Amino acid sequence: MKGKTYRCEKCQKEKTIPQGEKIPVCCGLPMTLKLESCPKPFDAETARANAADEPCNDGTDGNQ
Numbered sequence: 862m863k864g865k866t867y868r869c870e871k872c873q874k875e876k877t878i879p880q881g882e883k884i885p886v887c888c889g890l891p892m893t894l895k896l897e898s899c900p901k902p903f904d905a906e907t908a909r910a911n912a913a914d915e916p917c918n919d920g921t922d923g924n925q
Contacts, residue, residue: 867892
């Protein structure tokens, strides 16, 4: 199923919904978008001009 995966910050439950639907609610709060791990480091020496820079989890917030 193609869509976006959201995660509840309280109970860590995940839910994938189709593109364009409203953000799901869990434990009384809107769920947050789960980002994929970054495939490459982001700095000037490893930057690639032809690589798309999509949002990703760089691991600095403690959530893996």
